[in-house]
Amino acid sequence: MTDFQAVLNSIYQDAIQATDKGVVASYIPELAHVNKENFAIQLRTAKGECYGVGDYNKLFSIQSISKVLALSKAMSLIGEDIWKRVDVEPSGHPFNQLALLEIENGIPRNPFINSGAIVIADILVSHLKNPKEDFLNYVRELAGDASINYNIDVALSEQSTGFKNFAAANLLKSFKNLNNPVDVVLDFYFYQCSIEMTCSQLSNTFYLFANNGKCLQNKLHITDRQVKRVNALMLTCGFYDEAGEFAFEVGLPGKSGVGGGIVALLPDQFVITTWSPGLNKKGNSKLGMLALQEFTTKTKQSIF
Ligand code: DON
Numbered sequence: 504m505t506d507f508q509a510v511l512n513s514i515y516q517d518a519i520q521a522t523d524k525g526v527v528a529s530y531i532p533e534l535a536h537v538n539k540e541n542f543a544i545q546l547r548t549a550k551g552e553c554y555g556v557g558d559y560n561k562l563f564s565i566q567s568i569s570k571v572l573a574l575s576k577a578m579s580l581i582g583e584d585i586w587k588r589v590d591v592e593p594s595g596h597p598f599n600q601l602a603l604l605e606i607e608n609g610i611p612r613n614p615f616i617n618s619g620a621i622v623i624a625d626i627l628v629s630h631l632k633n634p635k636e637d638f639l640n641y642v643r644e645l646a647g648d649a650s651i652n653y654n655i656d657v658a659l660s661e662q663s664t665g666f667k668n669f670a671a672a673n674l675l676k677s678f679k680n681l682n683n684p685v686d687v688v689l690d691f692y693f694y695q696c697s698i699e700m701t702c703s704q705l706s707n708t709f710y711l712f713a714n715n716g717k718c719l720q721n722k723l724h725i726t727d728r729q730v731k732r733v734n735a736l737m738l739t740c741g742f743y744d745e746a747g748e749f750a751f752e753v754g755l756p757g758k759s760g761v762g763g764g765i766v767a768l769l770p771d772q773f774v775i776t777t778w779s780p781g782l783n784k785k786g787n788s789k790l791g792m793l794a795l796q797e798f799t800t801k802t803k804q805s806i807f
Contacts, residue, residue, distance in 0.1 A: 505802050507554045511544050514797045515556040518542050518779065518790045525781025525789030528761040533660035534564060534780075537763070543778045544794055545702035549713060549771055559702040563778050564657050566760030567598065568705065569642075569695045570620040571712075571733060571741075576641050577623050578729045580630045588626075588680055589619045591736060598743045598786060599667045601674060609678020613740040615758065618671040621681070624692040628683045634691050642698060646708040647719045651700060658697035665693065696760075702776040705766050709776075712737075712756075713768040734770065738806075745785040745792075752796045754805030765791040769804055 519542060529535035543557035577585055594603060594612035604611060604618045611619035631637040635653070643651050661668075672689055675681040681688060700708065711718045712733055716725040725733070737756035742749040749757060755775075757767030763780035765788050775798060777791035799805040 505804075507546055507548075507552070507802070510798060510801050511546065511554055511556045513801075514544060514794045515542065517797065518794055521790055521793075523789070524779065525783050527763070527780045528782055528786070530664065531657065531661045531761070532664060533654075533657045534762060537563070537780045539779075539781045541763075541778060541780055542790060543702045544775065544798075545706050546773055546775045547703075547706040547710060548773045553703070553706075555703065558778065559776075561778075562699040562701055563764055563780070564654060564696070564760070564762035565698050565700050565705065565764055566696045566762045567615065567620070568758045568760040568764055568766055569698050570615050570623065571737065571758050572642055572645065572708065573620065573623045573627060573638070573695055574614045574736070575711075575725050575729070575733055576638060577626045577630075578733070579725050581626060585614070585623070585626065589614050589622050591732075591740075593739045593746050595744055599671070601667065601671055604671065604674055609675055609680040611675075613736060615736065615740045616743065617668055618675060621668065621672050621675060621688060621692055624695060625675075625681050625683055625688045628688055628691050635694050638691075638695060639698075642708060644720075644722075645711060645718045645724065646700070646704050648704055648707065651698065651704060653694050654697045654699050657699075658693040661693045661696065662690070665689065668692065702764070702778050705764060705776040706774040709766045709768060709774045713770050713772065713774050715770075730770075734768070742787050743785060745783075745787050749787070749792065753792070753799050754807045755795070755799060756806070757795070759787040759791070761786055763788040763791065765795060767795055769806060772804060
């Protein structure tokens with residue numbers, strides 16, 4: 504039996520001593536205030552055991568990690584029709600790159616780069632009655648936690664500086680791959696990305712992807728076939744132009760956000776969340792990636 508707590512403790516000791524902790528994202532001004540010394544890991548096993556080290560009960564901005572939740576909601580609303588508007592290939596480019604979108608006639612490479620996530624946001628805006636309220640309720644239901652919320656300061660901060668997202672949305676609109684007005688879709692998208700969670704809440708929220716579509720409360724939200732697809736996309740596209748590196752070094756489906764969070768999982772076994780706000784050059788948490796690498800090496804638990 505692996506002593507998970509001992510593994511997490513030793514990873515924590517290595518992480519707090521690291522001299523290079525990466526760079527906190529500042530292109531969303533509100534995120535720049537976050538202290539780079541924060542570090543946390545939280546593990547939830549399929550048997551229901553929970554382990555944690557560091558700041559695993561502190562809230563942080565989940566940012567792009569929300570794209571996985573938006574995708575799963577869109578899948579449950581319109582199923583396979585999503586793939587008429589978004590592809591399922593890794594982009595090999597940064598999350599906010601626009602060149603491919605223009606070359607490929609407004610069909611984003613995958614739902615986790617920003618342009619793809621904006622199309623998914625458009626689908627949610629079209630199909631949810633009260634998009635912001637309904638999406639938040641969905642996330643709260645997955646987490647089994649009604650305290651989860653948007654951070655309006657973060658959403659407005661991104662709204663005032665999100666020029667590339669406005670460019671992406673306008674490009675999508677010009678290719679007729681956006682049905683609602685640009686402002687409406689981006690307003691929803693910025694709120695979606697501004698959701699705050701602790702590592703514990705994030706592990707709970709993602710539990711359904713390790714549990715064949717059933718959330719912690721045992722309610723089925725998406726089919727096991729859809730779970731297979733979400734996990735495949737996390738593995739191939741969850742880390743943008745570092746997806747290959749993450750699969751190579753960690754070997755788990757996962758998703759990062761510029762708030763410094765990473766959530767990863769092994770189907771039927773566990774969900775693990777790390778948070779360290781300093782990012783590497785590809786926009787993924789520097790110490791979070793190292794921590795997960797150490798975790799799968801020490802426990803020998805990965806999909807490969
Ligand atoms: O759209 C953006 O740029 C942010 N709201 C989310 C980007 C993000 O988290 C990329 N992940 N590593």
